[in-house]
Structures are given as C-alpha cells and as structure tokens.
Amino acid sequence: MDFKRKRRPWRLLRLIQALIVLGLILGATALWVARPVPLPDDHFAGLTGDAARGETVFWASGCASCHAEEGAEGDARLILTGGRQFVSDFGTFVAPNISSDPVYGIGGWTVQDLGNAVLRGVAPDGRHYYPAFPYASYARMTPQDLVDLHAFMATLPASNRPNEGHDLAMPFAFRPGIGLWKRFVAHDEGWVVTDALSPQEKRGRYLAEGLAHCGECHTPRTALGGLDRSRWFAGAPNPSGEGRIPNISPALLRWSEEDLVAYFTYGLTPDFDSAGGSMTDVIHNLARLPESDRAAIAAYLQKVRPVQ
Template identity: 60%
Template sequence: MRRVLTVLCGLALLGLAAFWYLTEPAPLPADSFAGLSPDAAHGQQVFTAAGCASCHMAEGATGEAQLILSGGQKFPSAFGTFIAPNISSDPDHGIGAWSLQDLGNALQRGIGRDGEHLYPALPYTSYQLMQPQDVVDLYAYLQTLPPDATPSQPHDMAFPFTLRRGLGLWKTLFAAPAWAIDAPDLTPVETRGRYIAEALAHCGECHTPRNALGGLDRSRWLAGAPNPSGEGRIPNITPAKLTWSADEVVEYLTSGFTPDYDSVGGHMAHVVENMSKLPESDRQAVAAYLQRVAPVE
C-alpha cells in the first residue's frame, strides 16, 4: 500500500508539473516591435476598426465621451459576466503606465501586465493576427486619449472560471494564430478585407458558434451563434444566408440600412458606426471578403 501511495503521489506531482508547464503564460519576444516608429494618426484608424471604444467606453456614452475609456460595460456569457476594464491613459486606474510591450502582450497573447492570463472576452484570439505596426500605432493613439480615474470592476465569474491558470490550456486548444479563410488566391482587396474582418473588427468572435468550452467552431465560420446575453441570435453572414450584393454590404456598413430599409440595432450599431469612419475602400474590402467566406446553411 505504501508503494502504491508513493507511485500515486509521484504521478500527481508529475501531472501538476505538466499542468503548470502547459499553462505558463508565453509573452511576446522582447524585440517584437523593434525598429517601428509610431503613427498616432493611423493608430486612430486601428482603434476605430478594432472597436475599442465600443466595449471600453462607459455605458450609454455618446459623442466625444466615447473616447473616455473608463470601462464598466457588462457582457454576460455562459461562464459569467465580463466587465470591461478602464483602458484610459490614467496611470493608476487605466493603462497609462503600460509599456508598448505590455499592450502587445495583452492584445496578442492575452497576458496582463502582471503576467496573468486574460479572459478571451478581450478578443486576443483575433487581435493576435494584428500587424506589429498597427499595435505600435494603436499604443501611440491611446496615449493621446483623456485619462479617467474610474476603478475597473472585477468580473463576475463563478468557480472554476475564476482560476485563470487554466486559461493556458484553453489558449493551447483554441488560440493558435491562423486565418479562418486561408485561400491562396485571395486578391489584395480580399486580403485587406480579411485583415479587417478577422484581425481588427474580430467579426468571428460574435458571428461564429462556439463549443462547450467557448472555443470558436471554425468549421462554421460566421455561420451565426446564440447571443451571449441569451436574447436572440447573432445572424449567419456567410453567402448561404447573406445574399446581399457587395454594394449593399458597403451601404449597410456606411449607413446602417439594409436593402429592405431596415436599420441596424443592438451592439452591431457600434460596429457600423466604426466601419462608417473607415475609408470606403476598407468597407469595400470587407464586402469582397464576405463573398469569399464558405457558405454554411
């Protein structure tokens, strides 16, 4: 019996060591942004396309108040309620004291400033595809925005989802950097549309169904999904259901009006507001990309 217990304890220790190794946060290489010069003006476009204000502004903010990134909006899910943190330039309650490397690790590796795993409510599974220059430019623009001293609120999560270490395994399973549409014959316009839709605007995070562990089902890319709030369903925007022409998609992303003269609502209204501020060529690129997505009934 003593020998059996010794073996079991040894196996348990090996298992714990393996778990600790597999769940260790893996930050970006120290030279990820070496030699890149910031362009805050371009960073504003990255900020807009990525929808940063849509999640991190205060609930109900309008106009210039949307640039006060005090956080506080609540996003319910099957795993608990995520509460957007303050990412203003305040050095104490926001990210004003963060380095470029800190921001890059959060956006592209899902790692906080203190080395902890971040919940994928921050769509780093998409942002990890961002070009390093865009991260540099976004960092420069964020520093120009007003500080706000509103403290971030803790997420409302139940055990075991409060144990962040396990997110290391989740990342291994579901956060490998890869394009959902990886066709070798994409045109430059379609490639640009893919970058906006998959990396910056993270369309797949809402429009793609997820498995029981919260990972995206990439075999049904953009095929629609239950609304995390429990109310309604986020639509299928593959060519199987979205039969609009490219011009109609561009119009929708510009004005918010569908071909049937219905108008955008819900969180998608923020997406359209952001898209409408981008160059029309970017909206045309997204429309071209959507027509290359595999149709899913």
C-alpha cells in the same frame, strides 16, 4: 501468513505515495504548459508609432464598443472608462479602464505591455486575460498596427474610474486553466479564408478575421469554446442569451457589395431596416473607417464559404 498481512499496509502506502508524486508531476507539467507566453522582447524593435494611422486601427478593432460607457456618443466614446458588464454562461465579465490614466488605466503601459495584452492575452503582471477580450483574433494584428494603436491611445482622455473584478464561478475563475485553453483550443491556425484573394480582399480578410474580430460573434463555438472554423460566419447564439447572432456567410447574406458598404456606413439594410443591438456599436466603428476599408470587408464577405 502474519508477515504477509503486515506488508499489505506498506504496499498500499507506497501506492498512495506514487499516486501523489504522479499527481504532482502532472500538475507541474500542466502549469508549465499553461504558463503565459509573452511576445519576444524585440517584437516591436525599430518601429515608430503614428497616431493618425493608429486611429484607424482603434476604430477597426472596436475598442470603444466594450470600454466606453454604455450609450456614449461622439467624443465620449473616446473616454475608455470601462465598467460595462457582459453577462455570459461563464459569469459576468466587466470591461476594465483602458484610458490613458497611469493609475487606473493603461497610461503607464509600454508598447510591449500593450502588445502582450492585445496579441497574447497576457497582462503586465503575467496573468492570463479571459478570452472575453478577443485576443485570439487580435493575434493577427501586425506589429506596426499595434505600435500605431499605442500611439493613438496615448492621446485619449484619462479616466480615474477604478476597475471592478469579474464575477465568475469555478472553474472559470481559475486563470491558469486559460493557458491550457490558449494552447490547445484557441491556438493560431492562420487565416480562415485561404483562397486566392485580390489585395482588396486580403485587406478585408485582415480587418474581418483580425481587427474587427467578426467571427467572435458570428461563428458558432465548439464544446471547448473555440471558434468552429468549419462553420465560419454561420451565426451563433447571442452571448447575452437574447436571440441569435445572424449567419453572414453568402448562404444567407446575399447583399451586393454596395449594399454592404451602405450598411457599414449608415446601418441601413437594403429593405430600409436598421441595425440593432450590439451591431449599432459596430456600425459606429466601421463608419469611421475609410470607405476603402468598408469596401474591402464587403469584398471579403463574398469570398467566405457559404454555410447553411
């Protein structure tokens, strides 16, 4: 009996050792699954950027809405100095300087660097970007559009404003966890609207679901923070905590295509109300697109499934 009692501590020690080894294996596996996955090295091979086309990509993607100084107008919206704060349930995100400055901005980035950031949410140093940067939607951007965007952004003014860090609480400040979120929650599931579409409607889908990332605000999220694709464009709480982002599915938004194009151009609704809040920035962007693109988005919105 005395001998058996002496063996019990050793059994307990072996159990603890086994649990530690198992924990290390699981942790290493999680880190491997959560690792940043950059684009293939030849993703942009053979492509040449066109700054004029890149300007359309720039405005469609809403870069100035987050990265220009708040309240900037006219050409000042092209100075992507960063610094704007975005308050959320996870903490406060601060937009970085993405001007052409090679030290404080992204002037030293290659096309591959920009592609990894915009399409994969991976920084040049290999860190995950937080999904306040809507790369899950931008992932639909074509390689040519990304190369054109890089060419246009290289023509923009430089700003030497230093970047500020985000103010996030744990566990949200733990960047490797973003890799797991990318892998299991925000992975690419293809287009939301998969009905047969005309070329105009396909262009509208590309703009609305991809570049303009409309679903990031207008679609409610799941418990894990992914977009609830079953309620596409059904409206969602405003991330700032003030009110709600409206339902823009045909269940509630019954404007004609002409009404929508006018709204995207001038910010005026059919009953002569005007756009407010963050939508004013969106209108600034859409108004700079060719009218054919605004009409394409309007045509696409008619194809979205109505959701109450």
